[in-house]
Amino acid sequence: MNEYKPSEIEPKWQQYWLENKTFRTDDTDLSQPKFYVLDMFPYPSSSGLHVGHPEGYTATDILARYKRMNGFNVLHPIGWDAFGLPAEQYAIKTGTHPRVTTNENIDGFRRQLQALGFSYDWDREVDTTDPAYFRWTQWIFLKLYEQGLAYEASVPVNWCPELGTVLANEEVIDGKSEVGGFPVERRPMRQWMLKITAYAERLLQDLEELDWPESIKEMQRNWIGKSEGANVVFPMKTADGDVQESIEVFTTRPDTLFGATYMVLAPEHPLVDRVTTDAQKEAVSAYRQTAANKTDLDRTDLNKDKTGVFIGAFAVNPVNNEEIPVWIADYVMMSYGTGAIMAVPGHDERDWEFARKYDLPIVEVVKGGDVTKEAYVDSQDGICVNSANDEVSINDLPVPEAKKKITKWLEEKGLGKYAVTYKLRDWLFSRQRYWGEPFPVIHVDGQPKPLPEDHLPITLPDMDDFQPTKTGEPPLAKAKDWLETTDPETGKPAIRETNTMPQWAGSCWYYLRYISPDYEKGPVDPEKEKYWMPVDLYVGGAEHAVLHLLYARFWHKVLFDIGVVSTKEPFQRLVNQGMILGELEFTAYKDAAGSYVPADSMNGTGDELERVKLEEKDVEKRGDRFVLKGTDTVVDARSFKMSKSRGNVINPDDVVEQYGADALRLYEMFMGPLEQVKPWSMQGVEGVYRFLKRVWRVFIDEEAGGLNPAVRRSVNSGGTPAVAPDRAQLKMLHETIKKVTEDIEGHRFNTAISALMIFTNEAMKWDVRPVEVLKPFLLILSPFAPHLAEELWEQLGEIEGGKGGAKKTLAYEPWPEYQEELLQADTKVYAVQVNGKVRGQVEVPSDRATDKEFVLDAARNETAVSKHLEKGQVVKEIFVPNRVINFVLK
RNA sequence: GCGAGAGUGGUGAAAUUGGUAGACACGCUAGAUUUAGGAUCUAGUGCCGCAAGGCGUGGGGGUUCGAGUCCCCCCUCUCGUACCA
Numbered sequence A: 001m002n003e004y005k006p007s008e009i010e011p012k013w014q015q016y017w018l019e020n021k022t023f024r025t026d027d028t029d030l031s032q033p034k035f036y037v038l039d040m041f042p043y044p045s046s047s048g049l050h051v052g053h054p055e056g057y058t059a060t061d062i063l064a065r066y067k068r069m070n071g072f073n074v075l076h077p078i079g080w081d082a083f084g085l086p087a088e089q090y091a092i093k094t095g096t097h098p099r100v101t102t103n104e105n106i107d108g109f110r111r112q113l114q115a116l117g118f119s120y121d122w123d124r125e126v127d128t129t130d131p132a133y134f135r136w137t138q139w140i141f142l143k144l145y146e147q148g149l150a151y152e153a154s155v156p157v158n159w160c161p162e163l164g165t166v167l168a169n170e171e172v173i174d175g176k177s178e179v180g181g182f183p184v185e186r187r188p189m190r191q192w193m194l195k196i197t198a199y200a201e202r203l204l205q206d207l208e209e210l211d212w213p214e215s216i217k218e219m220q221r222n223w224i225g226k227s228e229g230a231n232v233v234f235p236m237k238t239a240d241g242d243v244q245e246s247i248e249v250f251t252t253r254p255d256t257l258f259g260a261t262y263m264v265l266a267p268e269h270p271l272v273d274r275v276t277t278d279a280q281k282e283a284v285s286a287y288r289q290t291a292a293n294k295t296d297l298d299r300t301d302l303n304k305d306k307t308g309v310f311i312g313a314f315a316v317n318p319v320n321n322e323e324i325p326v327w328i329a330d331y332v333m334m335s336y337g338t339g340a341i342m343a344v345p346g347h348d349e350r351d352w353e354f355a356r357k358y359d360l361p362i363v364e365v366v367k368g369g370d371v372t373k374e375a376y377v378d379s380q381d382g383i384c385v386n387s388a389n390d391e392v393s394i395n396d397l398p399v400p401e402a403k404k405k406i407t408k409w410l411e412e413k414g415l416g417k418y419a420v421t422y423k424l425r426d427w428l429f430s431r432q433r434y435w436g437e438p439f440p441v442i443h444v445d446g447q448p449k450p451l452p453e454d455h456l457p458i459t460l461p462d463m464d465d466f467q468p469t470k471t472g473e474p475p476l477a478k479a480k481d482w483l484e485t486t487d488p489e490t491g492k493p494a495i496r497e498t499n500t501m502p503q504w505a506g507s508c509w510y511y512l513r514y515i516s517p518d519y520e521k522g523p524v525d526p527e528k529e530k531y532w533m534p535v536d537l538y539v540g541g542a543e544h545a546v547l548h549l550l551y552a553r554f555w556h557k558v559l560f561d562i563g564v565v566s567t568k569e570p571f572q573r574l575v576n577q578g579m580i581l582g583e584l585e586f587t588a589y590k591d592a593a594g595s596y597v598p599a600d601s602m603n604g605t606g607d608e609l610e611r612v613k614l615e616e617k618d619v620e621k622r623g624d625r626f627v628l629k630g631t632d633t634v635v636d637a638r639s640f641k642m643s644k645s646r647g648n649v650i651n652p653d654d655v656v657e658q659y660g661a662d663a664l665r666l667y668e669m670f671m672g673p674l675e676q677v678k679p680w681s682m683q684g685v686e687g688v689y690r691f692l693k694r695v696w697r698v699f700i701d702e703e704a705g706g707l708n709p710a711v712r713r714s715v716n717s718g719g720t721p722a723v724a725p726d727r728a729q730l731k732m733l734h735e736t737i738k739k740v741t742e743d744i745e746g747h748r749f750n751t752a753i754s755a756l757m758i759f760t761n762e763a764m765k766w767d768v769r770p771v772e773v774l775k776p777f778l779l780i781l782s783p784f785a786p787h788l789a790e791e792l793w794e795q796l797g798e799i800e801g802g803k804g805g806a807k808k809t810l811a812y813e814p815w816p817e818y819q820e821e822l823l824q825a826d827t828k829v830y831a832v833q834v835n836g837k838v839r840g841q842v843e844v845p846s847d848r849a850t851d852k853e854f855v856l857d858a859a860r861n862e863t864a865v866s867k868h869l870e871k872g873q874v875v876k877e878i879f880v881p882n883r884v885i886n887f888v889l890k
Numbered sequence B: 001g002c003g004a005g006a007g008u009g010g011u012g013a014a015a016u017u018g019g020u021a022g023a024c025a026c027g028c029u030a031g032a033u034u035u036a037g038g039a040u041c042u043a044g045u046g047c048c049g050c051a052a053g054g055c056g057u058g059g060g061g062g063u064u065c066g067a068g069u070c071c072c073c074c075c076u077c078u079c080g081u082a083c084c085a
Helices: A006-019 A052-069 A085-094 A098-114 A131-146 A196-209 A214-224 A254-259 A271-275 A278-292 A349-358 A399-413 A526-532 A547-561 A652-659 A661-670 A682-699 A727-745 A749-765 A771-781 A786-798 A852-860 A863-869
Strands: A034-039 A073-075 A150-160 A165-167 A185-194 A226-238 A241-251 A262-265 A308-316 A323-329 A340-343 A416-422 A441-444 A447-450 A484-486 A493-496 A537-541 A574-577 A585-590 A610-614 A619-622 A625-628 A634-638 A827-834 A837-845 A874-880 A884-889
Touching: A006 A652, A006 A661, A006 A786, A034 A052, A034 A526, A052 A073, A052 A537, A052 A574, A052 A661, A052 A727, A085 A098, A131 A150, A131 A447, A131 A547, A196 A214, A196 A226, A196 A547, A214 A547, A226 A254, A226 A399, A241 A254, A241 A262, A241 A271, A241 A340, A254 A399, A262 A308, A271 A308, A278 A308, A278 A323, A308 A349, A340 A349, A399 A416, A619 A634, A652 A661, A652 A682, A661 A682, A661 A749, A661 A786, A682 A749, A682 A771, A682 A786, A727 A749, A727 A771, A749 A771, A771 A786, A827 A852, A827 A863, A837 A852, A837 A863, A852 A863, A852 A874, A852 A884, A863 A884
Parallel strands: A034 A073, A034 A537, A262 A323, A537 A574, A827 A884
Antiparallel strands: A150 A165, A150 A185, A226 A241, A226 A308, A226 A416, A262 A340, A308 A323, A441 A447, A441 A493, A484 A493, A585 A610, A585 A634, A619 A625, A625 A634, A827 A837, A874 A884
């Protein structure tokens, strides 16, 4: 007996690859073509890998193995994004140092990844929590500081009392923390900021050259949020005379200036204190109080009804000298533009709503809609009206021209100027946590001061208490010995920075460290950097579409500006793998009385109903829905995101144990296109597992053990007669080579696997299986199922035992090339249509396949066709060489 | 609301430039083998129909000898985003 046992052959080859450093990248010869294929490195959590990790990792591994066999120097590294909140929270709960938890988790992840047979160069592993790594993270921070791109500011931040930390906007979801779901409130705090806004335009422009999914580029564009318009200054007047103040607003619609009938300041706007009239003071301060207690989110989502208060002051519209009232309202955000707007209710939905509510005048200045019914917001086809003063008129102009003309006039009069505004804001770069990179900064006489480079790395002090202080001071404030230091330059007493960097910091540049992980003179060896960069392919989840990828691009551009890297952009090509959902679930709903409720007639969440999980055999398809078998009760048929609470999580370890790593890899690739969202199916895993067993049986005689007697060499050996491959076998092989090669190049791994299956199904039927055909097949199988391929390669006797047990791997065998002439068939089959309907087929010899008259004649004589031709007169004959014939009848 | 993407058998999915829709796989049906199998092999399997044939790629129109593929309108779903002036 000699069955396919992945549990035996897989560990054997994993050990072989590790011991022989089979996949160590040798980049001493920089004249070779290179391929840098990168995975988004994981956060090593305590729960281990989920099935989403091996999806992208298998895809990149296939490409890495394929490129190696094509003679490329391949850089295919992995590492750990190991700073972060979970380890710290675990430390708070149990007192275990995050270092300890982190190391355990890394060991677990490394073991899991190695058990999947990924061909990483384990000598280049990086760990963001390793001082030898974050020394350079800190170094980059110093460079940012030198460039004036890092500064301290007191900003209202998202303070989460439960987590005892500040969260970035993107870590707050629906007013709650992304991690844990705890309430979040606004509170001003001293923070480090990075001036990413200085790079907004370049981050936007350089997207054009990137080979990324359009959706991701679009998300980044939206996030950067560039708007063109004008800044306009409105002088102010109060009821009791003149106040030397003015309001500057940003507008994208300077063409509607004549329609501005009031102004709105953000409640926090500093001008409010100075210009509010006494009569309005009370109402204004009450409103500001309410607004201050709302988060940004409360002010938007939950509060569609607009509110505001008149502050008693008036501004003068510079285009027509009309006095218009000034209000405060929380639909205007202090953080965007100038924190103040000119309100044009005729042509802005928000202003229209507000004007209606508070009975403010609505003036039409762009023709095309009915401003008494709704705001007319079209900015392309509208024509300006009611927009002229003694000096300038934009009447009868279309909006785009009107914008230009009025902006020019404003500039000439010194009333305003062309302006560009971005939604992108500076990056809040500090966290009140322990488990992060310390800032290389001290405070001397209350002023921040960077530490010299030769003091790096600044390491974390050892502590047992990781709890933040009640006031929100970071845990590091408790490490007195570490905290109090002296300024190395002046010897003055100094206090260390107690904030730490956010998790994004380490992941902003890790792709550079892989290039020269032991380099001592900088973050990356310049010579190697020039060779390897940019990353040729970066694969990861779409959840990093904006933040990680934008932050990393920002740092990269700074490093480019100071000459550390040679490319403008880090990741030339990006692919997002689609999420893997849980198995398809059928759910019916029962009400309190126990009767079924149709899933399509439920209103609300259905929380009050009992959920009944159904088996596939309990349901049937009815129209485009599923119903309970034998009834009309519509049931839900859906796949859900894997989650512990739903209990539909698939653990890769279990799959490997039952079916092996090759089956897991193959299944994840066979499910469908890489980028697509796909539901898991355990039966699908069984399917590819059966395929692997068939491959095994093509080579191995399971009953007798050893090679299957059908496997033959072309040279006589050991008594079995030599056999050369026949024409059909070669055609099959070369078709498969062509298909698999092209599909790997196009990242169509699912159809590549299907081609390998077709070959195997054919090969099973062969009584004689020549080695010349089997060997190339193993080579093209090997990127997908490397363990099985290596094992069979060895069994074929191509791997010499040699002295000292030294083995040879197929990992660097040349990739087979297909030969065009072997793909040709003896005959060609035409589909024959009559009036566009397929009525039959005709087979003709290949050498006459493009002979139109010959083929048409053969087609006409086909009985299945001829009986249809009798029904009418042929008025037209369509002949598409090698494909189709169509007779058009009248 | 806005932006992006997607709708093909019972299921996951295939299908160069418009050229035999459903490859491959799961599931299912029947049979073989086996003490047994969630093993293996053979045959079948889009839908309706005994058949001839008809109908089929979310729905409706159009272009074409010919449309899953191109054009117009509509519907549904997924993801992202949210008063950005």
